[in-house]
Amino acid sequence: MKYTLNINGKSHTVDVAPDTPLLWVLRDTIGLVGTKFGCGIGQCSACTIHLNGEPTRACMTRVSSVRNSKVVTIEGLAEESGRLHPVQQAWVDLDVAQCGYCQAGQIMTAAALLRDNPKPSDADIDGAMADNLCRCGTYLRIREGIKRAAGMTAGKEATQ
Amino acid sequence: MKTATLNNSIDRRDFIRLSALASGGLVLGFYINSNGEAQAAESASGPGGSFAPNAFVRIAPDGKVTIVSKQPEIGQGIKTSLPMVIAEQLDVDWKDVTIEQADVHDRYGSQSAGGSTSTPNNYENFLRVGAAARAMLVEAAAQTWGVPAAQCTTASGTVTHSASKRSLKYGALVAKAATLPVPDAATVALKDPKDYKLIGRRITGVDNPKVVTGASLFGIDVRVPGMVYAVYEKCPAFAGKVVSANLDQVKALPGVKDAFIIEGTSNLSGLKPGVAIIADSTWSALSARKQLKVIWDEGKVANTSWDKFVTEAKELSTKPGARVLRKDGDVDAAFKTAAKVIEAEYVYPFISHLSLEPMNCTAHWNNGTMEVWAPSQNPATGRALISTTLNIPQEKINIHLTRSGGGFGRRLTPDFMIEVAAIAHKVNAPVKLTWNREDDLRHDMMRPGGLHFLKGAVDAKGKVVAWKNNFFTFGNAGPGGLVSPGSGGALSPDEFPGRWISNYLAEQTVFDTGWPMGPWRAPGSCVFAWVIHSFIDELAHAAGRDPLEFRLEILGDKDEMAATPPPAGAKGGPAAPYNVARMRAVLKLAAEKADWGKKKYPKGQGAGLAFHFSHRGYFAQVAEVTVSKEGQLKVDRVISVGDVGSQIVNPSGADNQVEGSIVDGLSVLMLQELNIERGRVTNVNLDEYPILRIADAPTKIESHWLKTNNPVTGTGEPAIPPVAPAICNAIFAATGKRIRQFPASRTDLRWS
Numbered sequence: 001m002k003y004t005l006n007i008n009g010k011s012h013t014v015d016v017a018p019d020t021p022l023l024w025v026l027r028d029t030i031g032l033v034g035t036k037f038g039c040g041i042g043q044c045s046a047c048t049i050h051l052n053g054e055p056t057r058a059c060m061t062r063v064s065s066v067r068n069s070k071v072v073t074i075e076g077l078a079e080e081s082g083r084l085h086p087v088q089q090a091w092v093d094l095d096v097a098q099c100g101y102c103q104a105g106q107i108m109t110a111a112a113l114l115r116d117n118p119k120p121s122d123a124d125i126d127g128a129m130a131d132n133l134c135r136c137g138t139y140l141r142i143r144e145g146i147k148r149a150a151g152m153t154a155g156k157e158a159t160q
Numbered sequence: 161m162k163t164a165t166l167n168n169s170i171d172r173r174d175f176i177r178l179s180a181l182a183s184g185g186l187v188l189g190f191y192i193n194s195n196g197e198a199q200a201a202e203s204a205s206g207p208g209g210s211f212a213p214n215a216f217v218r219i220a221p222d223g224k225v226t227i228v229s230k231q232p233e234i235g236q237g238i239k240t241s242l243p244m245v246i247a248e249q250l251d252v253d254w255k256d257v258t259i260e261q262a263d264v265h266d267r268y269g270s271q272s273a274g275g276s277t278s279t280p281n282n283y284e285n286f287l288r289v290g291a292a293a294r295a296m297l298v299e300a301a302a303q304t305w306g307v308p309a310a311q312c313t314t315a316s317g318t319v320t321h322s323a324s325k326r327s328l329k330y331g332a333l334v335a336k337a338a339t340l341p342v343p344d345a346a347t348v349a350l351k352d353p354k355d356y357k358l359i360g361r362r363i364t365g366v367d368n369p370k371v372v373t374g375a376s377l378f379g380i381d382v383r384v385p386g387m388v389y390a391v392y393e394k395c396p397a398f399a400g401k402v403v404s405a406n407l408d409q410v411k412a413l414p415g416v417k418d419a420f421i422i423e424g425t426s427n428l429s430g431l432k433p434g435v436a437i438i439a440d441s442t443w444s445a446l447s448a449r450k451q452l453k454v455i456w457d458e459g460k461v462a463n464t465s466w467d468k469f470v471t472e473a474k475e476l477s478t479k480p481g482a483r484v485l486r487k488d489g490d491v492d493a494a495f496k497t498a499a500k501v502i503e504a505e506y507v508y509p510f511i512s513h514l515s516l517e518p519m520n521c522t523a524h525w526n527n528g529t530m531e532v533w534a535p536s537q538n539p540a541t542g543r544a545l546i547s548t549t550l551n552i553p554q555e556k557i558n559i560h561l562t563r564s565g566g567g568f569g570r571r572l573t574p575d576f577m578i579e580v581a582a583i584a585h586k587v588n589a590p591v592k593l594t595w596n597r598e599d600d601l602r603h604d605m606m607r608p609g610g611l612h613f614l615k616g617a618v619d620a621k622g623k624v625v626a627w628k629n630n631f632f633t634f635g636n637a638g639p640g641g642l643v644s645p646g647s648g649g650a651l652s653p654d655e656f657p658g659r660w661i662s663n664y665l666a667e668q669t670v671f672d673t674g675w676p677m678g679p680w681r682a683p684g685s686c687v688f689a690w691v692i693h694s695f696i697d698e699l700a701h702a703a704g705r706d707p708l709e710f711r712l713e714i715l716g717d718k719d720e721m722a723a724t725p726p727p728a729g730a731k732g733g734p735a736a737p738y739n740v741a742r743m744r745a746v747l748k749l750a751a752e753k754a755d756w757g758k759k760k761y762p763k764g765q766g767a768g769l770a771f772h773f774s775h776r777g778y779f780a781q782v783a784e785v786t787v788s789k790e791g792q793l794k795v796d797r798v799i800s801v802g803d804v805g806s807q808i809v810n811p812s813g814a815d816n817q818v819e820g821s822i823v824d825g826l827s828v829l830m831l832q833e834l835n836i837e838r839g840r841v842t843n844v845n846l847d848e849y850p851i852l853r854i855a856d857a858p859t860k861i862e863s864h865w866l867k868t869n870n871p872v873t874g875t876g877e878p879a880i881p882p883v884a885p886a887i888c889n890a891i892f893a894a895t896g897k898r899i900r901q902f903p904a905s906r907t908d909l910r911w912s
Contacts, residue, residue: 017414017443024443028389033381034374036565037442038516039597043846046516074374088372095364095812098820099235100371100378101516101565107372126855133846135516135566136235137823138816139857 003063007032008076016063023047023058026073034074034104038133045132048105049073055112074104077111087111090149098136106132110146119150216286217246217293223317223331225250225257230268231278232537233261233367234567235820236876237813238278240366242286244809248358249290249351251314252330259366264539264559271561272538274572274679276775276874279809283872291348293337300337301328353807362812367563379535379562382522384590388417390583391445392593394434394603397458397839398675399426401433405454410437413451415444422582428636428676429605431549431578438587442594461674461839466509469671470611473632477505477613481630481667486653486724489663491615494626498617500702501626506612506691508902509833510634512604512841513680514851517565519576519595519603523584530557530584534577535564542574546581557581568824569647569679573605598844605678606834608634608646612691622703624714626663629691634677635670643670646677648684654724654735655688656773657696660714674839681824682877685774686884690829693770693885694900697892707769707889708751715740715747738773739870742803746866747771747780750801753864754782761894764788764911765796768889770882776871777878778803781822783886787894791909793830795858795887798822801865802879805872808865817875818863825883827852831903 004013007030014029021040026032026049038046040059047058050072077085084092087110097103106129113120113128120128125146134142218226227246233239243259262268270281294314301319302309305326313320320327353359370377395401402421410419417438424433435454439445495501522533530552536542539559547554564571580593595603613630633649644650651668658664680686700710723735747769751757754767761767764787771780784797800818808814831850835842843849888899895911 016441017447019447020441020443024441028441028443031383032374033376033383036378036516037380037518037594039846040446041597041845041847044516074372078373084372091372092364092368095362095368095816097235097365097368097371098237098816099516099564099566100365100367101235103371104374129854131853133516133851133853134823135514135568135851137820137827137852137857139823139852139854140819140861141816142854 001064003066005063005066005071006068007071008073014063018062018064020063021059022049022061022063022066022071025063026058032073032075036101036104038102043133044102044105045109046102046105048108048132050108050112053112053115055109074108077107085111086149086152087114087145090145090152094141094145094148096138096141096145098138102132102134106134106142110142110149114146114150114153118153120146216289217250219293219330219334221331221334223256223329225252225317225330226260227257228260228262230262230271231282232271232273232539232561232564232567232571234273234537234564234571236273236278236567237365237810237816238273240363241810241813242278242282243366244358244363245283245286246290248356249287250294252317254358254363256317261561261563264543264561271540272572273567274537274569276777276877279874280776280871283809287350288345288348291350292343292345295343295348296337296340297330297333299340300333304328304333304336359807359809360811363810364812377563378517378565379522379533380517380520380565380594382533382562382592384522384524384533387522387590387592388438388440388587389442389445390436390438390580390591390593391442391449391596392434392436392579392583392599393449393452393454394432394599395454395456395458396602397456397462399428399432399461400456400458402435403455403457405435405452407435410448410452413448415440416448418587419448419452420586425549428674429573429575429678430545431582432575432603434579436583438583438591446596458839459674464673464675464836464839466609466836469634469673470507472671473611473669476632476669477611477630482669483667485651485666485668486658487665488658488661489626491626491628491663491665494663495615495617498625499620501615501617502698502702503613503615504695504698504898504900506614506694506900507609508687508690509609510606510675510836511680511828511832512601512606512834512849513566513568513570514600514849515564515566515568515570518597518600519570520593521576521580522590522592523580524590525584525587528556530581531560531590532557532577532581533560533562535562535571536574536577537564537567537569537571538574541572542577545574545578549578550581550585568681569683570605573678575603575605597846601834601844601849602841603676604841605676606646607680607683608649608677610634610649610687614691614695616695616699618699618703622705622710624657624661624699627657627661628665629667631666631668633668633670634673634675636674636677637672643672645670646675647679648687649677650684651688654738656692656738657714659721659724659738660716675836682774682880685772685877685881686825686828689770689772689881690884690888693772693882694888694898697768697885697889698898701892706757708747708756711747711769711771712744715744739778742778742868742870743771743773743780745868746778746801746803749864749866750780750782750799753799753801753862754784756782764894766890766893766895768886768891768893770885770889772878772881774881775877776804776873777875779878779882781882781886783883783890785887785890785894787891787909787911789911791911793891793904793909795826797860797862798858798883798886799862799864800879802863802875803866803868803870804875804878805870806867807872808867809872811865814865814875815863818879819861821879822861822883823852823857825880826856826858826887829884829887829902829904830856831905833903
């Protein structure tokens, strides 16, 4: 079946089986490999993308259900100029990643959290990030990274 | 694992100048073996006169510095920290350095990232690689100016002669430098550590820009033109054989290009039998697999289960173990006369590595050459296994090393590499093999479980006088029928507190399982430290003593405890001594940082401590916990003090390893357990094998380093062993409940 998808602001037409998870369309068909396969059953959230702005598990999202939804992946999070999203910048500044495999999913969830809640408390962070597993155990730096990104966003708004 | 000496002695080192680049760049190679020269000459120039980047340092005429990182990057940060060592001595600014991941080649020496050895095996060498390149650039400038080299200084990629106020950038010097003799590795002048600008600074990981933008980086991200996608179904029971499969039906499914049986071998770490499905996408292959029906010959492993072994161990525990590991004094006599004798049984299950990037690998069998892209911790063993299994000469196997999405020891075993190579051998295209999570949990190289039946005694003064450990572990029969423990299942005769207690008996019984086992981050240490430091705590409380003071008494006044000499005829020399002074120092500092003994905790809160020496590192940790009346555990703070020698190369990376180890240790303690029945794992995805989530991570982790005048060593493993016992001892202090079984979620922690 042919599907036309809106991914990171660009239109992609793909010809795949209707039950193909968006994850594999992104990775194998389109070649956007930043969205990661971890469990295939929506338990680890390494495959988190934004579907119409909502953090969504790409491994559980059938391509046939995407329709006109706007898909944003980790590759589409930074500004077109290349300027990193504050969460990405905070992740680099604080050296959050260890192996880095879960971090695309962590960053996508954190970016949605900060959009909806610019100054999250520790409990807000633990709640929003609850389903994003990190096997290396970077959770403390993830908390710190979100707070730093919140500070950057606040700073940016203040100067505008 | 406990040798403190460096692997490579200085007199075996040679520097080789690979070649002057056609464009005038300087390339410095460094070889572990003195016969590397021929390799260098052969490999310095690539096809068509291009340059093959095969050395550690490359400086282009425009001044750009490239440092090649030979070790596998698995999340331990080695791709950042070891190049920092070269850059420090070379005296270039970090921002001007580009890091390249090396492919696999003998010219680099060992490229295995295991046993926390990457730093200790390479640190000294890399200091000298950088220093030699710097010395050549200085000499080139000195000759250009006609001044003594000793009058020249370097900084930020520039040589300066202050007296004549002249300076030249490295890029302008490389053509001349490349014609100069290479300094002697043993005598090349090194910077005084007090002048270090880079070593000791917090540096963010070199791959972080790619990690945060989702650029292709990991093994699973590899895409080769014309690539097809494979899945490989193995018998759920370990290493079972294929009898038959509905291949014709599977081959007719959408997107499927081929399906075939691989006979495989009985090697639990090698090519296991199975059915390969080749398709036009990962999803086509996974979908077709759902229609695959295989009749398996499960073999006798189907009669084995964890529960059966536990029952057997409990029955045997009252009798002497199969083998005596260490016997000092007379424990039975000491138990008869002791003031207090206590007994306890500690049990931990098999667990999985669960690297978040599932096992995967890509290979292309092309004109008699096997090209492999591998997320491996130890690619050379993969190359050897491919060579022997498929009868391909090693020189016809090229391995490209990718970043790994977690290692933890799993990727030291090359089973995933031989699988894709065996598949690619039969497919006329590049093939990417992807395991799903179920494959990953069913076919891990598991960390063996264990049971320890302990008996200890204190005298009237509360001093430990006897210690007995009847240990049951798991392994496999080798040639000749001898059953050896799996990785991490061997209790060393010298394991603390062996050697420290005058009446000491350690016995071991190994069950023959047919189950695959392999190294799991700090093998052995991470479970033995939990058992030993939990039981020491039990003895301290039985004696009415403070756990810190009790441990310091056991460690004693000697600064060094010699290793037990190996038996006559044994391979290898004696192990390194245990440096008691280093351990006392980290333990005392951890206690001081935690205000040990000064803080009062209300019921439901408490502190615990533990220490452990492994992988050349001395670590002590204090945990503070809160347990609610409902039995909910929160780890409030963990203080870690480590001594890994005279330098912490990259404190950000080192602290990451400590923070990760503490979360990892807590995750294993609280949650992780493989259910093994009928010779197979029955909990095969994250819904049935949970790991720690962010809300349960410690509120605070404080990582401290005690720098001592000792060789610089690794941090990937030695920080994890004290985690579980420190937390369990804190839980006991808070609640009076002693955790003697992993996972702790099985222990009721409610109190009133």
